[in-house]
Amino acid sequence: MDRSLARLVHHPFAPPLQLYQAERALGLLPRHYSSSSKQWLTRQRNDPFVKAAQSQHYRARSAFKLVQVNEKHKFLRRGAVVVDCGAAPGGWAQVAAEKVIKRRRIVEELEGGDNGSRGSNGNDSNKSASRESVDKDNSTTDLRDGMVIAIDLLPIEPIPNVTIIQADFLEHKTQANVRRALGNRQVDVVCSDMAPLFSGNHSADHARSMELCESALDFAEKVLKPGGTFLCKVSQCHQPLISLLPSCQFYQFIARLTIAISQFLMGGTEQELKQSLHSRFRIVRHEKPEASRKKSTEGFFLCLGFGEGKARVA
Numbered sequence: 099m100d101r102s103l104a105r106l107v108h109h110p111f112a113p114p115l116q117l118y119q120a121e122r123a124l125g126l127l128p129r130h131y132s133s134s135s136k137q138w139l140t141r142q143r144n145d146p147f148v149k150a151a152q153s154q155h156y157r158a159r160s161a162f163k164l165v166q167v168n169e170k171h172k173f174l175r176r177g178a179v180v181v182d183c184g185a186a187p188g189g190w191a192q193v194a195a196e197k198v199i200k201r202r203r204i205v206e207e208l209e210g211g212d213n214g215s216r217g218s219n220g221n222d223s224n225k226s227a228s229r230e231s232v233d234k235d236n237s238t239t240d241l242r243d244g245m246v247i248a249i250d251l252l253p254i255e256p257i258p259n260v261t262i263i264q265a266d267f268l269e270h271k272t273q274a275n276v277r278r279a280l281g282n283r284q285v286d287v288v289c290s291d292m293a294p295l296f297s298g299n300h301s302a303d304h305a306r307s308m309e310l311c312e313s314a315l316d317f318a319e320k321v322l323k324p325g326g327t328f329l330c331k332v333s334q335c336h337q338p339l340i341s342l343l344p345s346c347q348f349y350q351f352i353a354r355l356t357i358a359i360s361q362f363l364m365g366g367t368e369q370e371l372k373q374s375l376h377s378r379f380r381i382v383r384h385e386k387p388e389a390s391r392k393k394s395t396e397g398f399f400l401c402l403g404f405g406e407g408k409a410r411v412a
């Protein structure tokens with residue numbers, strides 16, 4: 099048995115397509131797949147962003163969503179402090195670290211054999227150790243250099259110069275740990291790609307997604323510096339309707355009009371979220387980067403200029 103393939107199969111962070119190829123080479127896969135598995139595999143094999151992620155050593159194709167939104171709005175700058183909520187397996191955190199941390203430092207640390215990442219799994223036994231390293235680092239860190247803190251329920255393999263916290267972001271003590279890790283630094287960018295495990299019930303999934311979004315916004319309000327940026331994933335409960343209808347412009351127009359009217363009449367959590375974003379930020383944009391699959395219900399709110407919003411949306 100090929101040892102490197104066997105190692106890949108047991109690796110907790112193996113990229114899905116490589117995992118599939120290794121399992122197939124080792125004869126570990128069933129002969130017949132369900133049609134949805136076949137569809138998933140075909141999509142992965144043909145997806146240009148999966149290939150690009152492999153060649154550019156990103157852990158997930160989702161990295162390109164942040165790359166594309168940032169290319170358009172340029173909010174990840176050298177020296178910025180970034181908090182990445184829902185970061186596993188780490189695609190966005192890799193992109194953020196590349197952009198905000200001085201390359202020289204990453205190279206030096208890699209050459210020195212130290213990958214520079216620090217981890218905390220949120221367990222009590224590890225808390226004091228991780229806190230010590232955070233405090234120690236804050237006293238010696240170059241305050242002009244960038245900083246990235248990545249939080250997720252799932253473990254994240256170390257990323258150079260990224261502080262990793264494995265915990266539930268909805269918990270108060272997790273957010274307190276993040277603020278402790280920040281030391282005295284204010285945050286330039288809070289981003290959230292957090293997504294619940296989808297149940298298939300669109301309204302329930304939408305509600306859970308909104309809860310994650312609101313929690314990220316509450317946190318952003320406490321830590322963002324004036325002029326800061328907030329980027330947040332939202333799953334749109336009406337998106338399935340749009341993707342089910344024929345792509346003909348007329349049907350799409352009718353679907354969007356119906357959705358707009360129903361949202362106007364009923365209000366809705368997304369509308370409320372949008373209003374509170376407008377009241378806090380100068381610019382609020384809804385983004386659907388090319389790397390986000392057309393049929394996916396996700397979209398992103400990009401908010402620029404924290405503290406410069408209108409008190410009330412016109």
Ligand SMILES: C[S@@+](CC[C@H](N)C(=O)[O-])C[C@H]1O[C@@H](n2cnc3c(N)ncnc32)[C@H](O)[C@@H]1O
Pocket residue numbers: 157158160161183184185186187188189190191249250251252265266267268291292293294295310
């Ligand atoms: C789409 S993935 C993020 C992908 C990531 N941006 C990347 O590029 O690698 C969504 C993540 O949100 C995380 N998540 C969901 N609820 C969470 C919570 N309450 N606290 C922390 N992470 C959460 C999930 O564990 C999952 O890893």
